[in-house]
Amino acid sequence: MRLYKAIFFFLLFGMQVIAQDASKPSTASKNGTIENQFDLVIQKSNNYQDFKVVKKEDLNLLKKNSMDSIAKFKTALNELKVKFSSHDAIVKGLNDSLQVVKTELKELKSAQNNVDFLGTPVSKSSYNLIMWGTVSVLLLFLIVSLFQMRSAKSNSKSAHDELGKLEEEFDDYKRKALEKEQKLGRQLQDEINKQSKPKK
Template sequence: MKFFKTLLLTTITLFTFTTNFAQEADDNEKLSLNSGSIDNQFEYVIRRSNSWQDYKTVKKTWLYALKAHTIDSLEAVHKDLNDTQAIVETQSKQIEDLKLNLSNTKTSLDNTIAEKDNMELFGIQMSKPNYSLVLWSIIGGLSILLLLFIYKFRNSNSVTKQAQLTLSETEDEFEEHRRNALEREQKVRRQLQDMINEQKKS
């Protein structure tokens, strides 16, 4: 029984050690001075450096390589930052242009709405209700004048017809009177002639 316990304990310890060793070996394989992130490169230098008391002895070539890689990374970051800043400035200018266009469009829209809501009559701007009121007042006034004109025209026409009828009757009476006068005149002339003839005979 003691043997089994010892064997089990040994197996577990050996398994744990093997796993840690394999993991460390995998980590060391993943870490590299010439690839990966700056953090991984620093980790590679720290792990692969020799230890002496509380110090680490690092190869100069590793330090120079790490410095070069760090500078390259910083330059890349600065380039990305500058590119991003240029994009931001471009977008800011575009946003300002869009704001200006939006403001101009809003002003045009307000003017269009104002023009749509107002009408011009005789060169005077007025609101649609006032425009309708004035327009319908003008139409009403003209309609009343038209009705008055029609009434006057019909009345005048009736008077004219009556006058023409009276004139015609008067002309007929005058013609009758003239004819009667002519007949009387002829009759009187005949009588006068008869009297003259009688006087001549006697």
């Protein structure tokens, strides 16, 4: 009998609690974060032993709000993925452009540091060495040529002087030979004249 009374009081108390909860407005709302909505539902729920009694309507609304938030997060995540893919493509394009610029810069530096010499790229230092070597050889050749020309001029003058002396000697020899020839001619004529006179 006491057991029946206890069950009766328990049912009566449970009906009053349910009636009071039915008269209360819904505790869950679309406002606030999901965490705040969970806290509000837990705060407004009734205790029964170690359990919490939550209104089905609040639980459904909380579930709907949670699902809406998850859907929003998924949409935002997808948008971020699209943006990330777009940014990734932009970064890849920029990296490719950077590689092209680096290659062009390297070629420009190489062209700046090299000189085309006989169709072959040569470094500026080697080119300078070749050019100064060539200039030095040409200058040495010019100096040797000048000395040779001076020597040749001196030799030419000496030869000219010698030729003048030889011409003078030859002229002198011709004159003496002519004189000798004339003298011999006269002597020969004298002898002829002597031979041609009649003897007395």
